[in-house]
Amino acid sequence: MAKLTILGAGYMGSALAVVAAGRGHQVRLWGTWLDDELVGPAMRGEPHPRLKMELPAGIEIFSSEGLAAALAGAEAVVCAVNSDGVEPVFERATEHLPPGGPILSVTKGFLPDSGGRIRRVSEVVRERFLLPAGRDRPWVAIAGPCKAMEVARGVPTAVVYAAADLAVAESCARWLEDDHYTITRTDDLAGAEACSAFKNAYATASGLCDGLQLAGHPEMYNTKAMMFAQAIAEIARMGAALGGRPATAYGQAGVGDLHVTAAAGRNRTYGERVGRGEVPGEAAEAMRAVGELTEGYPALRTGWLLLSQMAGPGELDMADFPLLAALHEVVYEGADVARILAGLRMRD
Amino acid sequence: MAKLTILGAGYMGSALAVVAAGRGHQVRLWGTWLDDELVGPAMRGEPHPRLKMELPAGIEIFSSEGLAAALAGAEAVVCAVNSDGVEPVFERATEHLPPGGPILSVTKGFLPDSGGRIRRVSEVVRERFLLPAGRDRPWVAIAGPCKAMEVARGVPTAVVYAAADLAVAESCARWLEDDHYTITRTDDLAGAEACSAFKNAYATASGLCDGLQLAGHPEMYNTKAMMFAQAIAEIARMGAALGGRPATAYGQAGVGDLHVTAAAGRNRTYGERVGRGEVPGEAAEAMRAVGELTEGYPALRTGWLLLSQMAGPGELDMADFPLLAALHEVVYEGADVARILAGLRMRD
Numbered sequence: 001m002a003k004l005t006i007l008g009a010g011y012m013g014s015a016l017a018v019v020a021a022g023r024g025h026q027v028r029l030w031g032t033w034l035d036d037e038l039v040g041p042a043m044r045g046e047p048h049p050r051l052k053m054e055l056p057a058g059i060e061i062f063s064s065e066g067l068a069a070a071l072a073g074a075e076a077v078v079c080a081v082n083s084d085g086v087e088p089v090f091e092r093a094t095e096h097l098p099p100g101g102p103i104l105s106v107t108k109g110f111l112p113d114s115g116g117r118i119r120r121v122s123e124v125v126r127e128r129f130l131l132p133a134g135r136d137r138p139w140v141a142i143a144g145p146c147k148a149m150e151v152a153r154g155v156p157t158a159v160v161y162a163a164a165d166l167a168v169a170e171s172c173a174r175w176l177e178d179d180h181y182t183i184t185r186t187d188d189l190a191g192a193e194a195c196s197a198f199k200n201a202y203a204t205a206s207g208l209c210d211g212l213q214l215a216g217h218p219e220m221y222n223t224k225a226m227m228f229a230q231a232i233a234e235i236a237r238m239g240a241a242l243g244g245r246p247a248t249a250y251g252q253a254g255v256g257d258l259h260v261t262a263a264a265g266r267n268r269t270y271g272e273r274v275g276r277g278e279v280p281g282e283a284a285e286a287m288r289a290v291g292e293l294t295e296g297y298p299a300l301r302t303g304w305l306l307l308s309q310m311a312g313p314g315e316l317d318m319a320d321f322p323l324l325a326a327l328h329e330v331v332y333e334g335a336d337v338a339r340i341l342a343g344l345r346m347r348d
Numbered sequence: 349m350a351k352l353t354i355l356g357a358g359y360m361g362s363a364l365a366v367v368a369a370g371r372g373h374q375v376r377l378w379g380t381w382l383d384d385e386l387v388g389p390a391m392r393g394e395p396h397p398r399l400k401m402e403l404p405a406g407i408e409i410f411s412s413e414g415l416a417a418a419l420a421g422a423e424a425v426v427c428a429v430n431s432d433g434v435e436p437v438f439e440r441a442t443e444h445l446p447p448g449g450p451i452l453s454v455t456k457g458f459l460p461d462s463g464g465r466i467r468r469v470s471e472v473v474r475e476r477f478l479l480p481a482g483r484d485r486p487w488v489a490i491a492g493p494c495k496a497m498e499v500a501r502g503v504p505t506a507v508v509y510a511a512a513d514l515a516v517a518e519s520c521a522r523w524l525e526d527d528h529y530t531i532t533r534t535d536d537l538a539g540a541e542a543c544s545a546f547k548n549a550y551a552t553a554s555g556l557c558d559g560l561q562l563a564g565h566p567e568m569y570n571t572k573a574m575m576f577a578q579a580i581a582e583i584a585r586m587g588a589a590l591g592g593r594p595a596t597a598y599g600q601a602g603v604g605d606l607h608v609t610a611a612a613g614r615n616r617t618y619g620e621r622v623g624r625g626e627v628p629g630e631a632a633e634a635m636r637a638v639g640e641l642t643e644g645y646p647a648l649r650t651g652w653l654l655l656s657q658m659a660g661p662g663e664l665d666m667a668d669f670p671l672l673a674a675l676h677e678v679v680y681e682g683a684d685v686a687r688i689l690a691g692l693r694m695r696d
Contacts, residue, residue, distance in 0.1 A: 145573030150566070157570040158577075158694045182693055218501055221612045225493030226506040229604030236598070250584070250598045252694070256577035259607075264569045345530055346506045346600070 001025055002175055005074035007089055009035040009042065009061070011050050011148035012106045013080030018152045019181050021056040029055070030062040030070035032085055039063045051152050071096040076104060076172065077137075079125075083109030083295060086121060090129040097130075102138040102168050104161075108196035109295060110302040118306040120193040120242065138168040143192040143253035144184075145260035154180040160253040161185055162192035184252060191244025195235055195253040199261050200296035201303045202231035204271035205327060206262035208337055211275015223341060230323045230346045231258055238307070241316050267296035280331040297331065304328045322346065349373055350523055353422035355437055357383040357390065357409070359398050359496035360454045361428030366500045367529050369404040377403070378410040378418035380433060387411045399500050419444040424452060424520065425485075427473075431457030431643055434469060438477040445478075450486040450516050452509075456544035457643060458650040466654040468541040468590065486516040491540040491601035492532075493608035502528040508601040509533050510540035532600060539592025543583055543601040547609050548644035549651045550579035552619035553675060554610035556685055559623015571689060578671045578694045579606055586655070589664050615644035628679040645679065652676045670694065 002025050006013045009031035017029045031039035042048050043061045055061075062070040071077065071093065081089050086107045103125075111124040119127075122139040130136045144159035151157050157180060163169040166187040173183040186192065205227040209220045235258070236249035248254060262268055266287065273283040284297040303324060310316045318325065326344055329335040350373050354361045357379035365377045379387035390396050391409045403409070410418040419425065425445065429437050434455045451473075459472040467475075470487040478484045492507035499505050505528060511517040514535040521531040534540065553575040557568045583606070584597035596602060610616055614635065621631040632645040651672060658664045666673065674692055677683040 145570050145577070147567075147569050150568065150570045153566055155566060155568045155570050156574065156690055156692055158574040180690070184694075218503060219495075219498060219612075220503045221495050221608045222493050222498045222503050222505040225604045225608035225611070226504065226600065228607045229493070229506075229600045229602075232603050233599065251581065252574065252577045254577075255580050255603060256573045259576045260569045260573035263573070264567075342504055342528070344504055346532075 002075045003073055004028070004076050004078060004175070005030060005071050006078040006080055007093060008032060008080035008085065009038050010080065010082070013078065014038070014042070014048050014051050014055060015148035015152040016078055016080060016106070016176075017059050018051075018056060019176055019178065021058050023176060023178055025175065027058065028060045028062060028070045028074070030067060031064060032081060032089060033064040034085070036063060051149060053152060067092055068096045071098060074098050074101060076101045076175070079103055079105040079107050081107055082293060083107055083111065083121065083298070084293065086125060087111070087128070090125050094129045094133045094135055097135050097137065099135075100137070102140050102163070102172055104140045104142055104172055106142045108193070108200070109299055110197050110306055118302050118309055120190065120197070122189065122193060138163055138165060139189065140169055140172050141189055141192045141196065143196045143257060145252060145256035147260060147264065151181060156180050158182050158184065158252050158256065160192055160248075160251070162189045162248075162253070163187065164189050186248065188245050188248045190242045191239040191246075191248030192253045194239035194242050194244055195249055195257060197299055198231075198235045198238060198303055199254070199258040200267050200294075201299040201327065202227075202235065202258060202323065203261040203265065203267040204274070204296045204300065204331070205231065205323065207268040207271020207273075208275040208330065208341065210268070211272040211277075212338060212341070214272065215276045217338065220341075223344070226346055227323055227344070228258065228262065234321050234323055237316070237320055241310055266292050266294045270294040270296055274331065275337055300324075300327055300331050304332070350423045351421055352376070352424050352426060352523070353378060353418050354426040354428055355441060356380060356428035356433070357386050358428065358430070360494075361426065362386070362390070362396050362399050362403060363496035363500040364426055364428060364454070364524075365407050366404060367524055367526065369406050371524060371526055373523065375406065376408045376410060376418045376422070378415060379412060380429060380437060381412040382433070384411060399497060401500060415440055416444045419446060422446050422449060424449045424523070427451055427453040427455050429455055430641060431455055431459065431469065431646065432641065434473060435459070435476070438473050442477045442481045442483055445483050445485065447483075448485070450488050450511070450520055452488045452490055452520055454490045456541070456548070457647055458545050458654055466650050466657055468538065468545070470537065470541060486511055486513060487537065488517055488520050489537055489540045489544065491544045491605060493600060493604035495608060495612065499529060504528050506530050506532065506600050506604065508540055508596075508599070510537045510596075510601070511535065512537050534596065536592050536596045538590045539587040539594075539596030540601045542587035542590050542592055543597055543605060545647055546579075546583045546586060546651055547602070547606040548615050548642075549647040549675065550575075550583065550606060550671065551609040551613065551615040552622070552644045552648065552679070553579065553671065555616040555619020555621075556623040556678065556689065558616070559620040559625075560686055560689070562620065563624045565686065568689075571692075574694055575671055575692070576606065576610065582669050582672055585664070585668055589658055614640050614642045618642040618644055622678065623685055648672075648675055648679050652680070
């Protein structure tokens with residue numbers, strides 16, 4: 001039995017608390033200052049407002065002011081805030097991190113480092129918070145197709161734990177694996193992070209097709225499938241350019257996660273709204289206003305910046321990313337969806 | 349302009365006739381003895397009963413007794429019958445094949461050769477018909493995500509033309525490629541055929557989840573995505589064992605085609621019926637009775653036989669195909685769907 005502290009009491013943090021409690025661990029679930037309306041009911045034993053189920057009795061729940069207490073003596077810390085929240089949370093949490101134990105992260109995306117370069121979440125958190133405080137920790141990225149509602153309910157799920165040191169991924173996986181939450185271990189941290197971040201951007205593509213169809217266009221399953229396969233090719237290339245392995249994109253972290261994200265979830269919904277004709281920026285704002293942050297919207301921007309930053313003679317060729325270019329054109333450059341999709345030329 | 353003869357006037361044969369006519373070729377579309385009710389209306393200029401649209405005026409249409417005339421002088425022949433029909437058609441067609449030109453095939457699946465071993469369609473047709481008649485031809489397998497209804501309507505589609513000799517794939521692609529039907533060329537014929545055949549078998553998995561959900565089970569997007577990624581891994585392994593390259597499965601031929609097949613189509617529907625509780629053999633029979641042959645049903649069987657035939661010490665390990673094993677258990681061994689899915693353990 002281990003002591004695990006989970007930072008972030010939204011969908012995924014709470015779902016992982018359920019998994020960890022089910023494995024008999026001592027679980028502490030800390031809600032950020034944005035999670036008050038989630039943590040309150042959970043503390044009173046009422047159903048978690050997002051997961052729509054009661055959390056197991058053993059889970060200790062902390063509201064935002066209890067950060068130090070929540071982290072005291074933790075053997076591992078799970079980072080389950082969204083990409084917007086990861087910096088403010090580590091700003092406050094770093095000084096309370098107990099020594100040694102790993103950080104497991106479901107936070108995904110790319111962020112600017114202190115020099116303004118776009119980098120992976122693990123790199124930015126280490127560079128900006130952990131290393132300056134002398135508190136560097138092994139980082140385990142959790143990737144793969146995993147909707148929180150289903151994990152919390154024991155629906156068969158396969159995820160990937162990725163750490164630079166395979167032994168760290170292995171020990172974390174042994175803590176949390178159960179019959180319905182199976183875990184592949186890999187040392188391809190860069191590849192796994194690339195998959196998790198980019199899948200949100202590419203999942204909007206499926207939504208665009210759905211939206212066009214709702215707006216009266218003919219069915220376009222062929223186009224949707226073509227874009228799905230092309231997305232995998234582009235994610236694999238990007239992962240390799242970041243130091244990862246293409247194979248990671250071809251497994252659960254890439255193909256699996258893109259599948260679930262493109263089939264169900266906010267990023268698909270966001271694409272659908274744009275496909276139906278909403279102005280991309282306004283659709284993102286409207287969703288954010290009702291608490292439905294679509295990480296694909298910023299991920300398309302940071303992904304594009306990352307690509308531009310890596311492209312050049314002898315390096316990445318922008319022409320190998322026609323789908324990312326098309327999505328960026330639609331979402332950030334005001335291009336017409338139907339025209340862009342009709343003009344897509346894929347490279348296999 | 350080339351003279352192309354298409355064998356089979358169902359969905360895909362007719363759709364390719366539309367594409368070829370659009371590129372200005374001289375197109376002859378031959379219907380088998382099972383296609384009479386499709387060919388009749390098309391000959392009278394009425395909408396094609398499957399495609400629900402009129403065929404372009406230039407297409408010359410032949411009913412089954414016009415086989416010799418349809419093939420006379422053809423520079424290339426497109427085989428667009430289903431896997432049940434390919435042997436009886438080549439039994440009649442081989443003697444009329446004009447010399448030299450390639451055979452493009454959308455027919456997919458595995459068939460027993462004259463020794464009873466399960467092999468790829470191209471191998472069986474060559475071994476049983478073309479070689480004995482001294483009429484061997486270059487074979488081009490057409491793979492990738494391609495619903496006929498959408499191709500015929502110019503919806504953006506990306507396919508793969510695969511031939512042992514890349515130059516043959518290239519020349520066929522140049523004949524048929526247009527702005528909305530883009531073609532990747534590859535020399536991985538074995539890999540492409542493996543993808544086309546197995547995707548029908550694996551697409552039933554998505555349907556099983558849908559069916560369970562309709563029968564009252566909770567949502568299982570995680571499981572569906574896990575099985576999708578696992579299917580790609582198994583198809584890639586199988587393709588490699590057949591002499592192909594795994595990369596083919598990771599592109600449009602594998603990921604793309606499985607996506608469209610699992611999202612829409614008869615094999616998904618078949619899985620859904622089984623997931624809802626129908627007896628697998630009866631569901632297949634009921635669909636066949638209304639003209640909805642599900643190629644996934646026989647493909648699961650032949651795929652399983654093929655795997656068994658290739659497995660052994662130092663060769664393929666059956667344990668690397670847990671999803672195919674699970675699907676075979678459900679569809680051919682009477683196992684309970686929900687129990688099997690809950691017990692799935694994937695290998696990434």
